[in-house]
Amino acid sequence: MSMSPTETEAPETPSVPTRRKSGMTGETKFMIAALLVIALGGGAMFALNQMTNPPPVADAPPAPAVPVTAKLVDDLFAKARHQKGEVNATLTFVEFADFECPSCRTAYKDSIAKMEKAIPSFRLGFMHLPLPMHERAIPAAVAAEAAAKQGKFWEMYAVLFDAKSEGLNEKELVAAATSLGLDMPRFAADRKNEKPFRDMIDADMKVATENRVDSTPTFFIHDKAGNTATLSGAGNLSRLFPDLKDGVLGNDKIDPLPEPGNGVPITMYLNGKREER
Structure with missing residues (x-):
């Protein structure tokens, strides 16, 4: 998710590259799951549990660097x-x-x-x-x-x-x-x-x-x-x-x-x- 034009950020230093920002917050995930519960009833509780309390998983390895040829x-x-x-x-x-x-x-x-x-x-x-x-x-x-x-x-x-x-x-x-x-x-x-x-x-x-x-x-x-x-x-x-x-x-x-x-x-x-x- 890219940062919207209305969001504020720290002043940019001219020599430092400006980066695109992305990601979904935990609060956003909770709100989506809660809406599912309202729309679908108790059967959506599993989805709520999975989104707010996901099972532990091993950290994914970092993507390998692609050689610049x-x-x-x-x-x-x-x-x-x-x-x-x-x-x-x-x-x-x-x-x-x-x-x-x-x-x-x-x-x-x-x-x-x-x-x-x-x-x-x-x-x-x-x-x-x-x-x-x-x-x-x-x-x-x-x-x-x-x-x-x-x-x-x-x-x-x-x-x-x-x-x-x-x-x-x-x-x-x-x-x-x-x-x-x-x-x-x-x-x-x-x-x-x-x-x-x-x-x-x-x-x-x-x-x-x-x-x-x-x-x-x-x-x-x-x-x-x-x-x-x-x-x-x-x-x-x-x-x-x-x-x-x-x-x-x-x-x-x-x-x-x-x-x-x-x-x-x-x-x-x-x-x-x-x-x-």
Whole structure:
């Protein structure tokens, strides 16, 4: 169950990935079972007992980690409708992001916007993952897709992530489109007829779920040697950035976690061997 837009949460730290939340409380389970008793009579008492006092079971083993291979990264890149960079790039990136996510904005400003100058050869694929606690994330994603219909997705991507305000209200979305010289009547009409765009966004979200992506920004990366990395958060992308400048993963240029043991490490597969840094 995703957190609804009306729920409140602690302020987000820009470098920390924003996660989707799920789960059903014990109180919710009790209420469902109680309604069954009212509707079905005493015969539903068994259901009530099972839901409120389930029999003890052994803890399920954690799901095994799925190795992040170069093929997986290439497959994700192929599914991304928005791609830029060289076909035979040294480094391949796939980004799952939310235009209202503070950490995504930081990742763009601190790292992604600098890649074209700092990294000799790379390509980037983008996939939408608007989180339910961000009320303006889907309208912003729809606006980006409307800009894409006029050949300006990456320009809109940059403007939205570089915006001074994190609100992305209607006035700001229109101003962003105007600044790019878009055909504004067409932009407005495309946004009004948003179903095709929502279908695209939903398809990206399905890919995220299939690959256990539950936070933004999340990146999948591979180099020409077949080494891969997967990471979440602007801080981790910033840590990895010096390593990326040579076009090869695993050059031991990755800064340590600011708080060892308290952060989400970068998972890497170097020569087929899993490492966390």
